[in-house]
C-alpha cells in the first residue's frame with residue numbers, strides 16, 4: 001500500500017552535519033521524496049506537533065529540543081517520503097525511540113544520545129501511522145509544497161493577504 005510519511009531531521013541531526021548521511025540511509029528504501037524544506041520552528045508549531053504528548057513529564061524539554069533551543073538554531077529539515085509501506089520502512093531505518101535501545105546500525109542507534117536531562121536526542125522524527133502522518137503533513141506543509149496530491153484540497157480566495165516578498 002502506498003503511504004506518505006513525514007520525516008523531520010531534528011536540530012541535533014542538522015547541528016551534527018548528519019543531513020547527507022540520513023538522506024543516504026533513507027534512500028535505501030527507494031521511496032520517493034515528494035516534498036522537502038528547511039523550517040524555522042515556532043513554539044506553536046512544536047507544541048502542535050507533539051500535542052498528544054502534552055501530559056508527559058518530558059513535554060517541555062522536547063518542545064525546546066524541536067525548536068532548536070538546545071542546538072543554537074530554530075530549524076529542522078522537513079521531508080515527505082512516499083511509496084509502498086513508507087511508514088514501516090522509514091521507522092525501521094530510524095530505529096527505536098530510545099537511542100540506547102535502538103539497533104546500533106539504525107539511524108537513531110548510530111547517531112542518537114540521551115542528554116543529561118534525560119531527553120532522547122534521536123536525530124529524526126518519523127510519523128508512526130497513517131492518521132498521524134496525515135495530521136503531521138497537513139501541519140508542516142501546504143498543498144502547493146507537495147509534488148503529488150496526497151489529500152483532498154479546497155480553493156480559498158484571500159481578499160486581503162499580507163505576505164513577505166523580496167525587497
Ligand code: UDP
Nearest residue numbers: 058062096097118119120121122125126128
Ligand atoms: N522522548 C523522550 N523521552 C521519552 C519518550 C520520548 O525524550 O521517554 C522524545 C523523543 O525525542 C521522541 C519524542 O519525544 O522522538 C516523541 O516521542 P514518541 O513517543 O512519539 O517517539 P517517536 O515516535 O519519535 O519514536
Ligand code: MG
Nearest residue numbers: 126127128132
Ligand atoms: Mg511519535
